Amino acid sequence: xxxxxxxIHAALIIVAITIAFLTIMLVVAATVLGERRVLAFxxxxxxxxxxxxxxxxxPFADFIKTMMKEDLxxxxxxxxxxxxxxxxAVVTAIMAIIVYPFGxxxxxxxxxxxxxxxxxxxxxxxxxxGVTSVGVYGIALAGWSxxxxxxxxxxxxxxxxxxxxxxxxxxxLIGVVLLAGTLNLYEIVEQQSGWYGSQWxxxxxxxxxxxxxxxxxxxxxxxxxxxxxAETELVAGFHTEYSSIKFLLFFNAEYINxxxxxxxxxxxxxxxxxxxxxxxxxxxxxxxxxxxxxxxFFAKIIFFLFLYIWLRGTLPRFRxxxxxxxxxxxxxxxxxxxxxxxxxxxxxxxxxxx
Amino acid sequence: xxxxLFILFAGLAIGCAVAVVAQRNPLYSAISLIGVFVALAxxxxxxxxxxxxxxxxxxxxxxxxxxxxxxIMLLNVEQEERRRKRLGFLVPVAIGMAAILIAETAFIxxxxxxxxxxxxxxxxDVGLTHSIGVNLFTTYLxxxxxxxxxxxxxxxxxxxxxxxGKLLSATARVVxxxxxxxxxxxRPHGEEDLTxxxxxxxxxxxxxxxxxxxxxPEERE
Numbered sequence: 417x418x419x420x421x422x423x424i425h426a427a428l429i430i431v432a433i434t435i436a437f438l439t440i441m442l443v444v445a446a447t448v449l450g451e452r453r454v455l456a457f458x459x460x461x462x463x464x465x466x467x468x469x470x471x472x473x474x475p476f477a478d479f480i481k482t483m484m485k486e487d488l489x490x491x492x493x494x495x496x497x498x499x500x501x502x503x504x505a506v507v508t509a510i511m512a513i514i515v516y517p518f519g520x521x522x523x524x525x526x527x528x529x530x531x532x533x534x535x536x537x538x539x540x541x542x543x544x545x546g547v548t549s550v551g552v553y554g555i556a557l558a559g560w561s562x563x564x565x566x567x568x569x570x571x572x573x574x575x576x577x578x579x580x581x582x583x584x585x586x587x588x589l590i591g592v593v594l595l596a597g598t599l600n601l602y603e604i605v606e607q608q609s610g611w612y613g614s615q616w617x618x619x620x621x622x623x624x625x626x627x628x629x630x631x632x633x634x635x636x637x638x639x640x641x642x643x644x645x646a647e648t649e650l651v652a653g654f655h656t657e658y659s660s661i662k663f664l665l666f667f668n669a670e671y672i673n674x675x676x677x678x679x680x681x682x683x684x685x686x687x688x689x690x691x692x693x694x695x696x697x698x699x700x701x702x703x704x705x706x707x708x709x710x711x712x713f714f715a716k717i718i719f720f721l722f723l724y725i726w727l728r729g730t731l732p733r734f735r736x737x738x739x740x741x742x743x744x745x746x747x748x749x750x751x752x753x754x755x756x757x758x759x760x761x762x763x764x765x766x767x768x769x770x
Numbered sequence: 771x772x773x774x775l776f777i778l779f780a781g782l783a784i785g786c787a788v789a790v791v792a793q794r795n796p797l798y799s800a801i802s803l804i805g806v807f808v809a810l811a812x813x814x815x816x817x818x819x820x821x822x823x824x825x826x827x828x829x830x831x832x833x834x835x836x837x838x839x840x841x842i843m844l845l846n847v848e849q850e851e852r853r854r855k856r857l858g859f860l861v862p863v864a865i866g867m868a869a870i871l872i873a874e875t876a877f878i879x880x881x882x883x884x885x886x887x888x889x890x891x892x893x894x895d896v897g898l899t900h901s902i903g904v905n906l907f908t909t910y911l912x913x914x915x916x917x918x919x920x921x922x923x924x925x926x927x928x929x930x931x932x933x934x935g936k937l938l939s940a941t942a943r944v945v946x947x948x949x950x951x952x953x954x955x956x957r958p959h960g961e962e963d964l965t966x967x968x969x970x971x972x973x974x975x976x977x978x979x980x981x982x983x984x985x986x987p988e989e990r991e
Contacts, residue, residue: 494797497797497798537820538900539820539821542824542828542899543824545832546828546832548832553836556836556843557801557839559843560797571843572840572843572844579833579837582833
């Protein structure tokens with residue numbers, strides 16, 4: 417098959433997007449169930465285990481139940497924005513998946529050789545940051561349009577929190593970019609390939625990794641940074657007035673964000689799809705190697721998702737002023753320090769090396 | 771293909787731009803402006819300038835407009851009523867300005883047509899991050915540094931303007947949400963707990979709390 421034909425290329429990309437979308441949705445369902453089970457374990461409960469074996473069908477049962485609920489729209493709300501907000505949230509969340517490399521180049525019969533990534537382009541990392549930064553509108557506008565004080569407070573908190581932590585998030589990634597010399601995520605992963613995982617960026621950027629992890633949790637509004645939906649203070653925060661499918665969209669957006677943020681952490685710091693020894697055992701370019709790599713990629717993502725759930729079961733919530741102080745007075749200076757350190761080391765190394 | 775994309779995004783940009791001006795609700799205007807920025811970013815991508823497109827979305831749509839929407843939400847600006855034309859004498863000036871703008875656009879289109887220059891194709895590397903970075907730090911280093919100093923001056927200026935007249939003492943904390951949290955002022959040696967009053971200035975909040983307000987934090991020690 418001729419891959420250079422634009423129509424075949426477009427068709428293949430649509431197929432790839434569909435597969436990636438369905439995969440992400442399945443991971444979302446698994447995360448929702450996993451969160452409930454792990455939280456139950458942490459809190460000494462049983463958790464959902466009635467629907468299907470070990471409760472595996474619980475997310476689907478919840479999905480159907482939520483869909484059947486009445487779709488309420490507050491009387492005094494701004495209807496158009498009220499409808500628009502959950503769409504923005506979920507679309508911007510899902511848009512980021514197209515640049516992540518799921519696996520290495522594979523050779524398939526009839527299709528030829530192609531890498532397991534939907535779109536490769538020069539500014540992939542900036543694209544991810546841009547799409548993430550637009551996602552805040554979903555929450556902020558939802559808070560405003562509901563015409564509810566709790567929602568408005570949630571939206572305001574979310575907007576303030578996300579602009580504050582976006583800076584730290586972006587700056588924590590600059591160290592990796594300095595090391596890699598490119599913004600193309602596929603190339604960054606390729607550079608980290610090696611037999612033992614000794615090329616992974618986490619070894620060279622431990623500070624950047626920790627900063628990114630903290631800022632990413634804040635960006636996704638998860639515990640301990642879940643002030644926009646602090647249920648003890650704001651009922652449910654920005655999505656108080658949302659029900660049925662619109663609530664479902666917000667719910668999905670949060671979990672998709674968790675997954676994409678974990679994907680970015682994996683891609684930049686943990687070597688992406690690289691699995692130690694896999695190249696040595698299976699040989700590069702084989703189908704088995706690609707399979708192991710994709711499994712490895714998802715295993716790393718699941719590790720991050722577990723970390724998220726673990727934190728939720730362990731940590732209490734920040735107070736708002738603590739949150740702001742932490743973001744501006746701790747994370748930001750340390751991220752700047754990390755950049756200066758990385759740049760200095762690279763400069764010294766470069767001038768000594770030649 | 772690129773013609774369809776251009777018409778789609780240019781139409782979106784123009785439609786949103788008209789909506790920015792026509793909407794009476796400031797929040798709708800702001801949302802429309804975000805639409806303009808996103809549509810422009812898409813046009814940049816079709817012009818083989820992905821870096822500019824990404825920066826456009828990150829800086830304008832993702833940072834500046836979030837602040838604008840934040841302020842509109844915070845102040846809860848009411849929908850502007852339809853009122854009679856104020857400043858009616860500006861209408862001829864506006865028409866003149868519009869005529870100049872259209873003339874300039876026509877001139878640019880004409881001169882491009884005459885020169886016969888071709889737009890950069892999708893394979894051009896002028897708009898890529900690498901070439902922008904190299905040019906920014908070699909050929910255009912001085913303008914780049916001057917611009918960054920200008921930005922730094924603007925930041926320092928904004929800080930000093932905001933601090934002018936000691937609106938807020940150094941120990942007062944501003945938290946987004948129209949509140950001044952004046953903890954040290956109320957109980958300088960009390961426990962670390964925040965007392966919130968709704969006020970615009972520290973002096974006002976101190977008055978509301980019934981404590982003596984000293985503008986200089988050193989005097990209290």
